[in-house]
Structures are given as structure tokens and as C-alpha cells.
Amino acid sequence: MEICSAPGCTEAGEFRAPGGEAAGFDGPGSYRWLCLDHVREFNAAYNWFEGMSAEEISEAQNPYGGWERQTRAFGTVGQSPPPRWADFADPLDAIGARFRARQEQARERQDGRPLSPGDRKNLATLGLDVDADRKALRTRYAELVRRYHPDRNGGDRSHEKALQQVIEAYTALKGRPLFA
Incomplete structure (x- = not known):
């Protein structure tokens, strides 16, 4: 915990305020830590426009600052x-x-059979298209189980969550009339 950097203050410095070195090419500049009372005092005395001319202040307050440049239009060719x-x-x-x-x-689906949101989610988990049939479902399931099972990966259990999701998706889909 920092101590307030105001002279003579022993409170905890919880609030960061700009220090003596301004932000530049080499980084954000320096900061100092102030307690609540001193940061309020700092904020009350802070003037962002200090050192600016009237024209610069007017330009900084312009609500369209940065929008005066012309941009190219979005095309719709093709x-x-x-x-x-x-x-x-x-x-x-x-x-x-x-x-x-x-x-x-x-x-x-091409055959017109309805798909529930759960069916769509399970098909996406298995990486199957909405028109997949029972044979494609079984083939993809077997492929993913071989890919993620720890016995096929030298005991690596890092794919355990993916394997569980594949098993849940297959179990839910194989009992659906869609794949009967």
C-alpha cells in the first residue's frame, strides 16, 4: 500500500494522479498516489485546457472532432x-x-423433418450437418471417441471434457426419431 504523496500526509494513497513527468513516446509518464482528500483537491484544481488558445479549446470541444475527414463508401459490388x-x-x-x-x-433439413434447438446444438458438437443420417452420426461418433479417449492418447486426459460432450450429444441424438 502506497502512502499519500502530498507533503505531510500519512494517509494511504489509494488514488493515482498524474505526476511530474508527462506521457510521451517512451511511455505513460509518471504517477503519484494520493489519499481521497488530496485527490479531490487535485481534481478540483485540474484544468485540461490549461495552456490552450481559445481556438484550440473550441476545436477540442467540437462534437465532430475527427469526423471532418472524408471516408470512402462501402461498396456492394457482387x-x-x-x-x-x-x-x-x-x-x-x-x-x-x-x-x-x-x-x-x-x-x-432436406427431408423436411423438424430439428429442435437441442438437436442442432448436439449436431454442432459432433461437427455434423443438419442433413446427417444415422450412419454419418455413428461414423462421426466413433471418430471423435477415438480422437478424444485417453486410452488412444497415451493416458492424456486433457480432452476429457470434449469426450464427455461428444458422448452426451451422441446419446441424445441416437434416441431421436430423426435418426431411427
């Missing part, structure tokens, strides 16, 4: 145009809207 922002209440919905239709198509 892509579908982006969604219109006016169609969305939340801008983040607009970011995902372009890909939502493609994702929904990819989620359905």
Missing part, C-alpha cells in the same frame, strides 16, 4: 444491396437482416 435503415427500429436488426433468410434456409 453483393446484394444492404437493407434500408428506415425499415428497422433497431440498427442492429438491419445488420443481421441481410443474412437471416440465408440462415433460415440452411437450418432446415
Whole structure:
């Protein structure tokens, strides 16, 4: 625990304040540690604009600081145009809207059988596509068990969690009517 660096103070210095050496190319500069009373005194006397001209202060207070540069536009060559922002209440919905239709198509099985969210998670754990059949399920399970089992890895138990997840995923999927 540091002692407050204010002259004559013996309180614990819990708060960091800039010291005499300013930040520069070689690093952040020096700091000093102050107690609560002295850091409040330091903050009350601190003036970020000290030494600046009126024009520099005005420029620093400009809300568009840094935005005066022109940037290049995002291109849509070879892509579908982006969604219109006016169609969305939340801008983040607009970011995902372009890909939502493609994702929904990819989620359905070719044979039309429905997949639960748990089935999708278990298939992802095994690294299988949504259209996997029972044979692909068994083959992938056997491959992953051989990869992660400690007996096949010289007793290395570092893959034990992955092995447990693979076993749980396979156990859940093999009993589903989807893989009957």
C-alpha cells in the first residue's frame, strides 16, 4: 500500500494522479498516489485546457472532432444491396437482416423433418450437418471417441471434457426419431 504523496500526509494513497513527468513516446509518464482528500483537491484544481488558445479549446470541444475527414463508401459490388435503415427500429436488426433468410434456409433439413434447438446444438458438437443420417452420426461418433479417449492418447486426459460432450450429444441424438 502506497502512502499519500502530498507533503505531510500519512494517509494511504489509494488514488493515482498524474505526476511530474508527462506521457510521451517512451511511455505513460509518471504517477503519484494520493489519499481521497488530496485527490479531490487535485481534481478540483485540474484544468485540461490549461495552456490552450481559445481556438484550440473550441476545436477540442467540437462534437465532430475527427469526423471532418472524408471516408470512402462501402461498396456492394457482387453483393446484394444492404437493407434500408428506415425499415428497422433497431440498427442492429438491419445488420443481421441481410443474412437471416440465408440462415433460415440452411437450418432446415432436406427431408423436411423438424430439428429442435437441442438437436442442432448436439449436431454442432459432433461437427455434423443438419442433413446427417444415422450412419454419418455413428461414423462421426466413433471418430471423435477415438480422437478424444485417453486410452488412444497415451493416458492424456486433457480432452476429457470434449469426450464427455461428444458422448452426451451422441446419446441424445441416437434416441431421436430423426435418426431411427
